[in-house]
Amino acid sequence: MDLSKLRKIFGERLATSEAIRRQHSHDESWHVPISLPDAVIFPENTKEVSIILKFANDNKIPVIPFGAGTSLEGQVHALNGGITINSLNMNKIKEVNLEDMDCKVQPGVTREDLNLFLRDTGLFFPVDPGANASIGGMCSTGASGTNTVKYGTIRQQVMGLEVVMPNGEIIKTGSRARKSSAGYDLTHLMLGSEGTLGYITEIDLKLHGRPEAISAGVCSFKNLNGAVNTVIEAIQIGLPLSRIELLDEVQIKAINKYKNTNHNEKPTLFIEIHGSPFGVKEQIQQFQEISKENDLIEFDWSDQQDEIDKLWSSRHNAYYAALNLCPGKKAFTTDVCVPISSLTECILETKRDIEASNIIAPIVGHVGDGNFHLILLLNPEDKEEVNEAKEINDRLVERALRMKGTSTGEHGIGIGKKNFLKTEKGNSVKIMSQIKRSIDPNNIMNPGKIF
Secondary structure (H helix, E strand, O other): OOOHHHHHHHHHHEEOOHHHHHHOOOOOOOOOOOOOOOEEEOOOOHHHHHHHHHHHHHOOOOEEEEOOOOOOOOOOOOEOEOEEEEOOOOOOEEEEEOOOOEEEEOOOOEHHHHHHHOOOOOEEOOOOOOOOOEHHHHHHHOOOOOOHHHHOOHHHOEEEEEEEOOOOOEEEEEOOOOOOOOOOOHHHHHOOOOOOOOEEEEEEEEOEEOOOEEEEEEEEEOOHHHHHHHHHHHHHOOOOEEEEEEEOHHHHHHHHHHHOOOOOOOOEEEEEEEEOHHHHHHHHHHHHHHHHOOOEEEEEEEOOHHHHHHHHHHHHOHHHHHHHHOOOOEEEEEEEEOOHHHHHHHHHHHHHHHHOOOOOOOEEEEHHHOEEEEEEEEOOOOHHHHHHHHHHHHHHHHHHHHOOOEOOOOOOOOOOOHHHHHHHHOOHHHHHHHHHHHHOOOOOEOOOOOO
16 A cells, blocks of 8 residues: 555655554454454644545545544454544634534544533533543434433434545535434434545534532432332423433442542442432432332432542442453443333343353443443453354343334444444444445445444
8 A cells, every 4th residue: 555645745644653553443342353444644734634635535544534443343444554633633622602502623532631621611412321432423423321211312412523535625515503304314314324435524513501509319219129220200291310320339349449438338329419409309219219129228419529530430430440350351232222212121131041051241321311331351462252142132122122122322333333324224324334335336335334
C-alpha cells in the first residue's frame, strides 16, 4: 500500500509502527484480532478526514473509525487491514449555547471531557455508558447507559451531525432546531451505523440542566426476583428514577474485592433520583415501600456528593471488577434488552442457565429500560470455554427475541452479533444492505461489520 501521498500531508500523524497498529487492532471485547491495520492516521479536522476518505475510496482501501477503543463487539477490528482513523486529535468543544442548551463537539471529545468543561454552566450531558467513551464512538454504536431511564440514549441527545461520506464528500444532517420535518432523517440513519456509512466529524448535542437535588442509594434483596420486580413496579407506577442499576451477587462480590467496599453480597440495586429536595425525599420513601414488599434486606441512601460519586465509580468499574475475579481471563461481554414486563423472566432464566454452566458470569444492567449485560469470563484460547460461553450467549439472545426484545440494547452488532441480525430484523436487513451499497459502493467503510 503506497501511502506516500498521505504521508506528505500528515507526517508523523500517520503511524505504521507495529506497536501503534497492534494497539488499534482491537477493542475491549474478547474477540481476537485476525489482522492489523496497515496504518493509523490522527486527523485534526473535517478537511483532513475528507482527504483520507477520498484517497481510500479511490484506491479501494478499507477504513476503520476508532474513538476511545471501548466498544464491545469488535467494531474497531481491522478485518482486512486498511487505514484506521483515530479521532484523538479531534477533541475540540466548538460551541456551547447556554440559552438554547446545546453544544457542538468534535468526535474525539469524551463524555467526561464535556461534563468537566460544562461544570460551571449549570448544564450537563447525561449519556453515561460507564466507560469514558468518545462522543463520536457513542454516536457510532448508539450508546446509552446508566441515565437512560430518564434521559434516553444518545439518539435522543443528537440534533445534527457533520459526516464525511466514503467518497470524501462532506454533508450536514439535522439542525439546532428541536424538531424538523424536512426530508429523510439522515441523522438517525448515521447514529448506530458503527462507522459503516461515513465518518462523523461534528456532533450537535442537547444539554440538560443540573438537578437541584440528587440522592443515591444501595438496596440489597434476598433474591434476584425481588430486586427485578422492584424495578418493574417502580417504573410502572411512574416513579421518576434517574438511574437504576441491577448487580447480581456475583458482581457485588467482584466490586467488593476490586474496590475494597463492603456491600451486602446479595442481588442489589444502585439507584439515583433527581429533583427538588422535597420531591427526592418523597420518591425515596415510595421506592422504599416498594422494596419492602419484595424481600428488601438493606436500604441505604445518601445526598452527599462524595458518597454518590463513590457509588457510581463502583458501577463504572464493574467490567474491570469482573475481570479481577479470574485474573488472566478475558470478558465475553454481551447485552440484550426486553420489554420491562418480561425482564424478571428473562433475567431469572438467564441466571439459571449460567448456574448450570462452568462459566463465571456476573449480571449487571440498566434495568430501568429492560437492558442487562452478562460478563462471561473465559480464556479465548480454550475452545471448550469459548463454545460454552457462545452457547450461553446464543440462548440469551434467542430468549430476548422470543420475548419481543432485541439482541443488543446498546453494544451494537459489530462482528459479534451479525448472525442474530437477520433473525431479529428479517427482510429489513436487505434494505439496510441496499443503503450501505448505495452510500458506499466500494465497501471501504468498516467492512465486515453488521452485515
